[in-house]
Amino acid sequence: MGTGIHKAIRLHPDDNVVVCIQTLQAREEILIAGNIATMANTIGIGHKLACKHIRQGEAIIKYGVPIGVATENICPGAHVHSHNMKSSYIETYLIQ
Amino acid sequence: MQFTGYLRNDGRKGIRNTLIIVYLVECVHFVADEIAAAHKGSPVHVIGFGGCYPNQHADKVINALCTHPNVGAVLLLSLGCESFHKKQLLKNVAASGRPVHTITVQQAGGTRSSIREGCEWVASALRDMAAQPQAPMQINELVVGTICGGSDATSGITANPAVGKAFDKLVSMGCAVMFEETGEMIGLEKHMSGRAVSKELGEELNNAVLKAARYYTIMGHGSFAPGNADGGLSTIEEKSMGAYSKSGSAPISGLLKPGDIPTRGGLYLLDVVPDGEPRFGFPNINDNAEISELMACGCHIILFTTGRGSVVGSAIAPVIKICANPETYRRMQEDMDINAGKVLTEGVSIDIVGDEIIARIMDTAQGQPTCSEALGHKEFVLTYKSFEPAGPSCLPS
Secondary structure (H helix, E strand, O other): OOOHHHOEEOOOOOOOEEEEOOOEOOOOEEEEOOEEEEOOOOEOOOOEEEOOOEOOOOEEEEOOEEEEEEOOOEOOOOEEOOOOEEOOOOOOOOOO | OEEEEEEOOOOOEEOOOEEEEEEOOHHHHHHHHHHHHOOOOOOEEEEEOOOOOOOHHHHHHHHHHHOOOOEEEEEEEEOOOOOOOHHHHHHHHHHOOOOEEEEEHHHHOOHHHHHHHHHHHHHHHHHHHOOOOEEEEEHHHOEEEEEEOOOOOOOOOOHHHHHHHHHHHHHHOOOEEEEOOHHHOOOOHHHHHOOEOOHHHHHHHHHHHHHHHHHHHHHOOOOOOHHHHHOOOOOHHHHHHHHHHHHOOOOEEEEEOOOOOOOOOEEEEEOOOOOOOOOOOOOOOOHHHHHHHHHHOOOOEEEEEEOOOOOOOOOOOOEEEEEOOHHHHHHOHHHOOEEOOHHHHOOOOHHHHHHHHHHHHHHHHOOOOOHHHHOOOOOOOOOOOOOOOOOOOOOOO
């Protein structure tokens, strides 16, 4: 596989998440903000990974703007999605 | 950039010459489909309104579509007891110079005799349409709409900004272009108002988004499907950022309601969320319901971005599918006109994909079928809604 730099991109300098530009397999390694993180699960293309420590209640920043709020503390390299963030507007509907 | 269009009496030009069969209530939808099925291979599409109760919005949209520049002839199918204002519709289509005919199934003697009469009329109208005058058409006479469907987290970083680039170029060439789905601009209203050509229009844009936020909150569901989340989108704000990038960076010239036709070039927002208290349910129940309204505003061509992979096309206006996700593109190539996912896999610039979209628009305007046209897609959806007319500052003077 390619090096970390080719697996995820940060869309804006203010972002606290990066975006996967390919599907990442479980146990695959990726370089995020200078540190190597190992994927706990398979993560699909386009999904977000934290590139900083994000505290519960802190805004998730992507494209340089808030796209929701962390519902728990999130470590760098962790998958950021509906299990640990929520909308500040309308709740996201998911099929359980 | 010039090509040949079908010249209509109102001066507008079409890039297709399609006969539409219009059912005025669901009760005769089957009869309409049977007549169309007998003309497979000819440009015959079915549209219609399923409801039996009257609705001003549906009336406006159907009238606009029956006189759409891509339409060359119209067969109206009535059961006989529905509320649709079919006599006024017939007059309006006849006044536009198009061949038009009404079949009332209760009087024609039922299913079989209506299909027979319909098939005879369609065959003769198709012959008349072959004599439709043609005229040179410039790119600035095109009206282009955009929509995203089956979005995922790649949509906002590849296909949507590429459409934004194409929109910027089309606006600079003098085209009217439009984006829609104010339910996917929630949180962005301030930024969008700042792009309006006047302060008053800015307020209208802002209010349109606030209206959408309230409407969707009452519905208890945002403009967000479970597949969006599977594709990596976590919230409506995140989806909105991606959707909004389809609008590019041009100033916003106006705010349209479904059926309003821009009279000059520029970038327009189409407000698809009903006015007043929610009465008829979700603003748009699916992507084709949005496409119907874009077409009612005169769109010749629809730019449809998708990440998860939609296969739809449309009656009347060709749909160009721009696939955002390279993994989806590999699976569904036959349905996709453009692979915007190569921005991620090959490092191709958004600008180059924007140029590819413009080239595809030109090919389509010159008659080359899009993927969904070649596959035979002709979806159409129209539901109940209620709108107030657009305010005085919404359209360029």
